[in-house]
Amino acid sequence: MNCLTNNTAARRYLRRNLITMLLYALSLALSISVFLRYHPTGLVAWLLAVLPALPLTGLLAIFGLYLAEEKDEFQRFIGVQSMLWGIGGTLAVTNIWGFLESFVHVRHLNPILDAVIFWIFVGISIPFLLGRYR
Amino acid sequence: MICKTNNPATRRYMWRMTITMVLYVAFLILAVETFVHYRPTGALAWLLAFLPALAIIGQIAAFGMYLAEEKDEFMRNLQIQALLWGIGATLSVTVTWGFLENFVHLRHMDLILVYPLYCALSGIALGIQKMRYR
Numbered sequence: 001m002n003c004l005t006n007n008t009a010a011r012r013y014l015r016r017n018l019i020t021m022l023l024y025a026l027s028l029a030l031s032i033s034v035f036l037r038y039h040p041t042g043l044v045a046w047l048l049a050v051l052p053a054l055p056l057t058g059l060l061a062i063f064g065l066y067l068a069e070e071k072d073e074f075q076r077f078i079g080v081q082s083m084l085w086g087i088g089g090t091l092a093v094t095n096i097w098g099f100l101e102s103f104v105h106v107r108h109l110n111p112i113l114d115a116v117i118f119w120i121f122v123g124i125s126i127p128f129l130l131g132r133y134r
Numbered sequence: 135m136i137c138k139t140n141n142p143a144t145r146r147y148m149w150r151m152t153i154t155m156v157l158y159v160a161f162l163i164l165a166v167e168t169f170v171h172y173r174p175t176g177a178l179a180w181l182l183a184f185l186p187a188l189a190i191i192g193q194i195a196a197f198g199m200y201l202a203e204e205k206d207e208f209m210r211n212l213q214i215q216a217l218l219w220g221i222g223a224t225l226s227v228t229v230t231w232g233f234l235e236n237f238v239h240l241r242h243m244d245l246i247l248v249y250p251l252y253c254a255l256s257g258i259a260l261g262i263q264k265m266r267y268r
Contacts (some may be wrong), residue, residue: 035237049237053230060222067218080214084201085233087221088194091249096187098245103169103183111243115225 007075013066020062055132056115074133082125089121090114147200154196158189190249212263219263220256227251 004012031048034040040048063083070076094114100106137143144179165182168174174182228248234240 014162023175031233031237045238046234049233050230051233053226053233056229057222057226060225064218064222080218083216083218083221084198086199087217087252090221090225091194092187092191094245094248095190096184098248099165100182100220101165101245103165104179105238108242109245110232111228111248112236114232114248115227118221118225 002026007070007072009066009069009071012069013062016062016065016118017059020055021056023058024052027055028052051114056112059115059119078126078129078133081129082122085125085129086118089125090118092119141204141206143200143203143205146203147196150196150199151193154189154192156184157192161185161189208267212267213260216256216260216263219254219259223255223259224248224252227255 005014031051035045036046063079067079069077070079094109094117097109099108101108139148165185169179170183201210201213204213228240228251229245231240235242
């Protein structure tokens with residue numbers, strides 16, 4: 001995947017992304033297996049629960065680093081715009097879902113999925129933005 | 135508040151924001167009153183739950199329009215940076231909370247709270263950005 005681009009910032013982003021995703025998979029596997037086998041409580045339980053959240057937060061930081069390192073202004077502009085569409089889309093979905101939860105008691109949406117929704121909106125918006133400015 | 139600035143984009147944004155806030159309050163009162171007195175079900179219940187969310191989506195769109203209309207590049211960049219920090223911080227909180235919900239059975243986070251949380255964090259980020267570039 002790293003060979004897909006010659007852009008240094010993009011290559012660095014892809015490498016960091018891959019490492020963070022691996023860390024996410026490892027930390028999630030670790031937390032689940034410890035919870036299943038040892039049923040931890042108190043501070044250890046909280047620490048283990050927070051552990052997989054750290055790489056997911058890291059994904060956002062990595063995208064921020066990419067934006068700071070990207071020298072091509074157009075690519076940076078597309079990155080920023082896609083994040084803005086991601087924010088709008090995520091807040092729209094969570095708001096609608098939140099009111100549906102409150103009023104018509106739809107299933108609770110786990111807040112972890114907010115990050116997933118955000119990246120889906122970012123991903124969908126990029127081809128549209130690229131098409132618009134072609 | 136609208137008279138505080140001569141910037142046409144800001145004035146338009148303030149107007150749109152005021153209208154969507156009034157709509158939000160009206161829709162919320164309508165939905166709560168109808169649910170308390172008539173206990174609607176089916177499509178009507180979904181529609182009533184959707185209405186207040188629609189006003190919030192209007193607020194998000196109003197801010198998007200402001201960013202598109204703002205001619206002062208410095209101000210636009212400052213606002214965009216604040217929005218990006220805001221989404222990073224918000225998703226960090228929601229993802230962490232989500233894992234705590236799953237693993238240590240922390241209270242469900244009401245999704246309606248994601249938008250105010252985002253506004254608060256973006257507001258803090260904007261304040262820090264303004265101090266930084268003073």
